Amino acid sequence: MPHSAWVNCYTRKQGRMNHLNLSFSASGFLGIYHLGAASALLKHGQKMLKYVKCFAGASAGSLVATVLLTAPDKIKESKEFLYAFSEDVRKQKLGAMTPAYDFMKNLRGGIESILPVNAHEMAEHRLYVSITNAKSRKNCLVSHFASREELIKVLLASSYVPLYAGIKAVDYKGEKWFDGGFTDSLPHLPNGRTITVSPFSGRLDICPQDKPLWDLYVTFAKHSILLSEANLRRLNQALFPPRQEKMEAIFQDGYKDAVNFLQLEKWYEHC
Secondary structure, three states: OOHHHHHHHHHHHHHHHOOEEEEEOOOHHHHHHHHHHHHHHHHHOHHHHHOEEEEEEEOHHHHHHHHHHHOHHHHHHHHHHHHHHHHHHHHOOOHHHOOOOOHHHHHHHHHHHHOOOOHHHHHOOOEEEEEEEOOOOOEEEEOOOOOHHHHHHHHHHHHOOOEOOEOOOEEEOOEEEEEHHHOOOOOOOOOOEEEEEOOOOEOOOEOOOOOOOOOOEEEEOOEEEEOOHHHHHHHHHHHOOOOHHHHHHHHHHHHHHHHHHHHHOOOOOOO
């Protein structure tokens, strides 16, 4: 290759990586897929991650985005918590909706055990969490966190599914908020390229690759997914977690799909 052509190729590649964002979709208990993808990015995509300016997410996606940004060494611990949390929900007669089962309290316990004391400082203006205002039903992307407690409240708000996770919406700045997945389930940031991650097959960067008979898509809360039998099963699994063996398989799927993405973009690094 002539020197000038090599320089142009290198410049284009660097240009693609000058400003990257990484966004994780709403996913419920399929957040285990996100953890698998995050694990692969940490192991094989360190150079790419150095160019990621901002992280974003809704619901469980916001939790994984936060861990990847503020506590990447806690991916394994996050996976273990999710397995234990899923098992606890499965034991309940009506799952998360079992009367007297405090879904949000258990989730808060996991978040508090994983996030470092200065998580809010690392997240400031680099983490964008999708939440929905209970009164106006409008979306808000929160990126300012005055304290660790405020960050935790925003993450809980993004994860609160009305009735499913309790009857009380989350208080934040004097207003009630619930799951951002209802209004923007896969945030795209205005500057740079936003790399999208979802456990649902669709028009996304990192996701399962279903091959149905018809190429039909449905868009919900700015998240375009394939209309497939597999995605319908995944929707059920997001709310009613499968057994740990299946959860582990979904984790591995996330890992493999992220590796495929890195290889396709020529960002893959051998360990």
